[in-house]
Amino acid sequence: MAGGDSATVDAVREVIEAGGNAVDGAVAGVFTSMVAESTLTSAGGGGVMMVCPADGEPVVFDFFTDMPTGCAVREDLDFFRVTVDFGPATQDFHIGRGAAGVPSNVAGLLHAQERLGRLKPKAVLAPAIRAASKGIPISSQQAMFVQMLAPILTHEPSGQVLYAPDGKLLEEGDRIVMPEFAAFLEELAVEGSRMFYHGETARLIADWAESGGLIQRSDLENYRVQERKPLVCNFCDHTVLLNPPPASSGVLVDFTLTLMEKAGCTRTGHVSLRDLVCALEMTGQIRDVRMSNAAGPKHHFSLSEDDWKGCLKAFYERRPSPSPKTEPHTTGSTTHLSVLDREGNGVSVTTTNGEGCGSMLPQAGFMLNNMLGEEDINPDGFHQHKPGSRISTMMAPTMVLQKNRPMLVTGSGGSNRIRSVLVQVLVNMLCRGMNLEQAIESPRIHYDGKMLHAESGFPKEELDGLPNDLLMNEWDGRSLFFGGAHSVGPLGGVGDPRRSGCAIMFD
Numbered sequence: 001m002a003g004g005d006s007a008t009v010d011a012v013r014e015v016i017e018a019g020g021n022a023v024d025g026a027v028a029g030v031f032t033s034m035v036a037e038s039t040l041t042s043a044g045g046g047g048v049m050m051v052c053p054a055d056g057e058p059v060v061f062d063f064f065t066d067m068p069t070g071c072a073v074r075e076d077l078d079f080f081r082v083t084v085d086f087g088p089a090t091q092d093f094h095i096g097r098g099a100a101g102v103p104s105n106v107a108g109l110l111h112a113q114e115r116l117g118r119l120k121p122k123a124v125l126a127p128a129i130r131a132a133s134k135g136i137p138i139s140s141q142q143a144m145f146v147q148m149l150a151p152i153l154t155h156e157p158s159g160q161v162l163y164a165p166d167g168k169l170l171e172e173g174d175r176i177v178m179p180e181f182a183a184f185l186e187e188l189a190v191e192g193s194r195m196f197y198h199g200e201t202a203r204l205i206a207d208w209a210e211s212g213g214l215i216q217r218s219d220l221e222n223y224r225v226q227e228r229k230p231l232v233c234n235f236c237d238h239t240v241l242l243n244p245p246p247a248s249s250g251v252l253v254d255f256t257l258t259l260m261e262k263a264g265c266t267r268t269g270h271v272s273l274r275d276l277v278c279a280l281e282m283t284g285q286i287r288d289v290r291m292s293n294a295a296g297p298k299h300h301f302s303l304s305e306d307d308w309k310g311c312l313k314a315f316y317e318r319r320p321s322p323s324p325k326t327e328p329h330t331t332g333s334t335t336h337l338s339v340l341d342r343e344g345n346g347v348s349v350t351t352t353n354g355e356g357c358g359s360m361l362p363q364a365g366f367m368l369n370n371m372l373g374e375e376d377i378n379p380d381g382f383h384q385h386k387p388g389s390r391i392s393t394m395m396a397p398t399m400v401l402q403k404n405r406p407m408l409v410t411g412s413g414g415s416n417r418i419r420s421v422l423v424q425v426l427v428n429m430l431c432r433g434m435n436l437e438q439a440i441e442s443p444r445i446h447y448d449g450k451m452l453h454a455e456s457g458f459p460k461e462e463l464d465g466l467p468n469d470l471l472m473n474e475w476d477g478r479s480l481f482f483g484g485a486h487s488v489g490p491l492g493g494v495g496d497p498r499r500s501g502c503a504i505m506f507d
Contacts, residue, residue: 002486002493002503003029003337004413007036007136009495009502011127012339015119016506022345023051024117024124027109029337030351031128031185034105034366035178036136039145039153040335040353040413043184043196044361044368046104047351048243049112050230050397052406054344056116058241062226063108064393065101065371070214072098072383078212079373079382082151082358094373094382095152095358097213101371101391102223103196103205105351110193111225122189129185132365135177141480141500143172145333152370155358159367162360180365197223201364208361214372219388226390230399233257236266236430239401248287249396249419256283256423262308263315266431273445273462276427277470278315280420280447286311334395334413335499338488342506346406348397350413376416394418400430407489408436413499414483420446421483436487440494444482455482 001012011032012025020028026049033041041047046065052058079098084091113124138146146153146163153163162178163170170176187195195201197220206217230241231250235257242250256279260266265275303311334352339345354370361368372383377391385391396418400408408429412421421444428439443457452472454463466472475481484499495501 001025001029001337001339002488002495002501003033004040004335004484004486004495004499004501005033005036005139005142006502007131008033008337009504011131012337013504013506014127015124016341018119018123020119020124021117021343022339022341022347023112024119025341026337026339026347026349027113027117028124028127029339030105030109030349031125032131033335033337033351035128035131035176035181036139037142037335038176038178039142039149039356040333041105041351042353042356042369043106043181043364043366044100044103045351045353046101046369046371046393047108047349048247048393048395048397049108049347049349050241050243050399051112051116052241052346052399052401053116054405058230058399060228060230060243060397061108061112062228062247062390063104063111064247064395065104065369065391066219066223067372067385067387067389067391068100068102068214068219069216069387070209072214074212076212082155084148084151084355093152093355093370095155095355095370096373097209097211097357097359097368099357099370099373100209100213100215100368102215102219103368104223104225106188106196107193107223108225121192125185125189129182129189132178132182132185135175138170138172138174138176139500140172143170143174146170149333149355152355152358153367156360158360158362159358162365178365180363182365184364184366197221204361204363205368208359214383222388235261235426238407238430240426241399241401243396243398246390247393247395249394252283252287252419253396253398253422255286256280256419257426259283259311259315260427263312266427269431269433271427271431272465273458274465276424276445277447277452277466280423280445281449282311282314283419284447284449334415336397336411336413336484336486338409338411338486338493340406340409340488340490340493344405346399346409348399348409348411350395350397350411352395352413396422398422398426400426408487409489410485410487412483412485412496414481416448417446417481417483420444421485425485425487436489436492437494440485440487440496443478446482453481455479
């Protein structure tokens, strides 16, 4: 198992060693991450889980957020911009109660656990309840996020109590204690998701949203977890399972991998940096041309033979040109967890709270999301999604199968960089023959259509082989900007050091 914090991963192990399977463990880990990684995920956010049961068909549980049905043009809409200082640069985010989409993590996690887990919810939620009530130490990276996101996390007094007790922001080693959230989880363990979507929590959220939000009680009552078949991509003689539409992530990863296969650059096992840059550039162009960004792809698009010929011609010329759009850069306030148990059950789950909307839910102790204020999933403007529709996501829980069993369980946080991260992890392992640790720790790139961002460590000859007019930003060392691909395989796991990753093997 591999995740973004030691407490998250310890919860997975505890539940599996108590008799649970990978699904039980993953659900326990995600709920615990809502304490250990509370700046990244929350009961007020959304996510996606892929499960490959040892004795069943793979399934994707889509529990990303829905667009609320409240009127976005109301005069008292609580929706505004805040500026966050990241040190070298500042960035604007949009928060407020009007930035919150329909929260869906609780529905998805408990639905998956009921369908494919084997323990009682009380046993699965026990580690998270203990973490919230007794508190756990803040990691160095969480402390950094608290510092960076302070304008959002401490926007209201309830957030100040949690993240800046006694007027001082939490620092590494300080304990974060969430008593209201612990009480919420204890009730949830008994009453189940009905409490959240039809009971007392639904009432609290609807009342909370009356002060400038869009979420209606009917939005909660009508929320449904969608079970989907994974998108299948055949790459380097392996079966890759990807997140299907309406998510945009899977089809884009599929296009990038297929393009490199058709171009023949995977046959020798050597995919150059130039190959990757060109493939990612063309994927960005396809995204602009072939997809409705506001709604996501309606299906797994396929290109005609003439279209593929045009793509391959451009690929062979090896000269990227700027895309019509430059993707916004966010911190990617998202976290990922990968689990593979002794029986061969695999789970890949990614969840997020965005940067948070800046407002805690009274009596429940968690902050709701700001999905309606995230530029990367609202490229056509804020509040433009169809009311009641599932918002498209870039989350990409991914698995690679060998003889119908998971040989790699992976995924990443990182907003619009997620697909770049996963393409490189897959290329490193399946084409270049790297082991899991090498595949995760190797330097990464991200091409945003205008600038190539590159971690340090690429050979000089690879960099010299790029087009001369390509703008490049060379980063020092490794950075959380390039995701956090916490991954596992039959021989062990690797927590991505870029995002304080932790991995544990079963004894």
